[in-house]
Amino acid sequence: MSATATDAPAVRFAAACKSFGDTRVLDRFDLDIPRGEKTVIIGPSGSGKSTLLRILMTLEGIESGRVEICGETLTDRFDGVERAPRGRGRLRKIRGHVGMVFQQFNLFPHMSALENVACGPRLSLRRSRVEAEAEAEALLRRVGLGDKLGSYPLQLSGGQQQRVAIARAMALRPEVMLFDEVTSALDPELIGEVLAVMRELASETSLTMLVVTHQMGVARALADRVCFLENGRLVEQGPPEQVLDAPENPRTREFLHALNLA
Numbered sequence: 400m401s402a403t404a405t406d407a408p409a410v411r412f413a414a415a416c417k418s419f420g421d422t423r424v425l426d427r428f429d430l431d432i433p434r435g436e437k438t439v440i441i442g443p444s445g446s447g448k449s450t451l452l453r454i455l456m457t458l459e460g461i462e463s464g465r466v467e468i469c470g471e472t473l474t475d476r477f478d479g480v481e482r483a484p485r486g487r488g489r490l491r492k493i494r495g496h497v498g499m500v501f502q503q504f505n506l507f508p509h510m511s512a513l514e515n516v517a518c519g520p521r522l523s524l525r526r527s528r529v530e531a532e533a534e535a536e537a538l539l540r541r542v543g544l545g546d547k548l549g550s551y552p553l554q555l556s557g558g559q560q561q562r563v564a565i566a567r568a569m570a571l572r573p574e575v576m577l578f579d580e581v582t583s584a585l586d587p588e589l590i591g592e593v594l595a596v597m598r599e600l601a602s603e604t605s606l607t608m609l610v611v612t613h614q615m616g617v618a619r620a621l622a623d624r625v626c627f628l629e630n631g632r633l634v635e636q637g638p639p640e641q642v643l644d645a646p647e648n649p650r651t652r653e654f655l656h657a658l659n660l661a
């Protein structure tokens with residue numbers, strides 16, 4: 400039986416297996432993330448990092464094992480096989496725990512920054528327009544965009560669009576925030592402004608943050624714990640100064656060495 404919602408970890412993968420055709424992407428994968436922890440996942444291309452996040456967003460199911468978010472099982476046992484959860488109410492409840500920010504900002508182009516942030520609470524949380532927009536304005540100020548409330552995505556830089564996307568995810572008051580390569584599409588001079596917002600969230604909130612990145616600077620700036628993933632397995636994990644500066648596993652060392660040469 401799973402733990403109750405309050406004492407359960409924010410995220411739990413237990414012996415989770417996931418394949419695409421003949422490709423085994425997660426191989427009896429185990430990971431517990433305590434509430435409030437900021438975890439950064441690094442690893443080579445194709446190691447399964449995005450798949451982990453997609454499973455947590457219930458966009459993918461698993462074949463066996465178990466995945467939980469805030470004590471809710473993401474998969475239903477059905478004929479001995481774990482499947483993605485069925486039923487709209489249940490899906491909505493599970494997804495309500497989670498916010499996600501992607502590499503591509505995915506803002507609605509026909510809506511202003513304010514409307515992009517306010518529309519989720521209006522539709523999903525049934526907030527009034529006045530309430531949703533007041534909260535959206537506060538969030539946009541928090542990410543340094545108080546002067547861009549009426550701007551449309553095309554009038555904003557990539558860094559500004561990504562900060563709107565972070566505010567939009569925060570507006571739904573998730574307990575767990577997932578960040579998938581959120582600084583990878585940005586010019587180097589814009590990375591810092593997005594990272595600053597993420598650092599502020601990391602230090603000033605009790606959000607659980609799960610961050611996938613290829614940028615070790617991002618890992619250093621945010622992580623309580625860095626996890627190195629390869630071929631769907633957790634090869635090494637620990638605080639950033641251990642995993643990034645003094646890795647114990649030869650595979651982690653090779654990966655970091657190759658990054659330094661790149």
Ligand SMILES: Nc1ncnc2c1ncn2[C@@H]1O[C@H](COP(=O)(O)OP(=O)(O)OP(=O)(O)O)[C@@H](O)[C@H]1O
Binds near residue numbers: 450
């Ligand atoms: N929908 C899909 N159908 C088939 N194969 C997929 C699908 N999604 C992912 N894969 C495969 O699963 C493996 C893991 O992909 P995933 O995107 O999770 O890796 P990743 O570590 O996030 O890679 P990257 O760093 O390049 O984004 C890869 O071999 C990928 O080709």
